Amino acid sequence: MKNMPGYFPKSLSEALLILKDAKEKGLKLKIAAGCTDILPRAESFPDIFADGIIDITDIEELKSIGIKDGKLVIGSCVTHTQLAESPIIREKAGALASAASEIGSPQIRNRGTIGGNICNASPVGDTLPSMYVLNAVMRIVSADENGCIMERMVPVKDFIKGPGRTDIGPYEILAGIYAEIPSENEIFRYIRSSARKALAISKSSVAFRGIKENGRFRSVRIALGCVGPVIKEGIACKELIESGEVSDSMADRLEEAVAKDCSPIDDLRSTKEYRSYIVSVFLKKIIMGQE
């Protein structure tokens, strides 16, 4: 095993200066958060660590959850355990807490972070659908050649470029996530299906947000997971659900709308028929108030 430099910065500015320095020297460092995605790959891809490793999990400012200007502010190194247990997340965005509480196992949740889940850009990532419906914006930071901290804000749908591909550059850090807080009269849910409860990657998942008044939904946002190379927005589903009063016949047409919105595949975890069907069942339960 190759010995290489490793860094364990205690502040964001220290981390950014280490990255700036590496950039000037033409070295590539692997940013390590919980490593629950990196390490399982290390055996097959020993080059994953490139020229060194920078662990960002000791940076206090990346580990907090708060509310600022009416938005949830979640540090990138917040773990799934923290998300699941945070009183703020449970109260203001319960579905995100429940999504986090179902990831992997206690050990994975103690280490895996929301930033790692997002940067991994997997269509099966369990925090991603909620990020889409909460119109989350990524705060990306880096240091310029003078060492000044630069910041840019990128909405999640532009941040995720494809499976495993994001907008983040090799010398940038995802510092935090700004997400909308659903209003009190809004319904916000996340449901996933998997072969077993623990340690199983989702077969399909859906995040839903909308306001129900007098039997009708408005301001609906839907994000579908595991049904394509990236998270899909449920546009046909939204149109159908907003088209009139919730009814059995609306529910019956959901499967058709799901089919319009996404292009699921057959793979080792499930079939495309099951995937669209189960998503329509989840949506039906949500709009009928059974979930």
Place this chain on the structure above:
Amino acid sequence: MKINFNINGIKKELDLPPQKALCDVIREDFGFTGTKVGCREGECGACTVLMDGENVNSCLVPAISADGREIVTIEGIYSYPEAEVIRDKFMQHGAVQCGYCIPGMVISSYALLKKNPDPSENDIRTGLSGNLCRCTGYRKIIEAVDASAKELRRKAEEK
């Protein structure tokens, strides 16, 4: 690179590749072979240890991430009296067969009961959901953890 380890209270500075898995540091560089390695991908939980009080898969922790953090393995856990209760209940309930999963099971049981002293059966199943056992069928393990919780609560009340 030089990394400062603190494993079961033993402090050592070692020059190691920062990406070396913590489970290998524990076994090879510290000789604590109670920590088992099954899958190396976070599925089986045999490598579970405490890091700063939380149960983690040591196969997924690169050595650098353990720098300055407190690691406790099955060899060190019995410095906590609660863990002795868990060990005794595992024995009384016949919750051990081949034993390969047990170091991880005991660590996860300890972490669970620290957080939740009065777990329901469902809480116990969730708390141990990152630890696989090929032998026992889990029933006796769950009973042992339930009995440990009761015994620890009884002891706490006595105080």
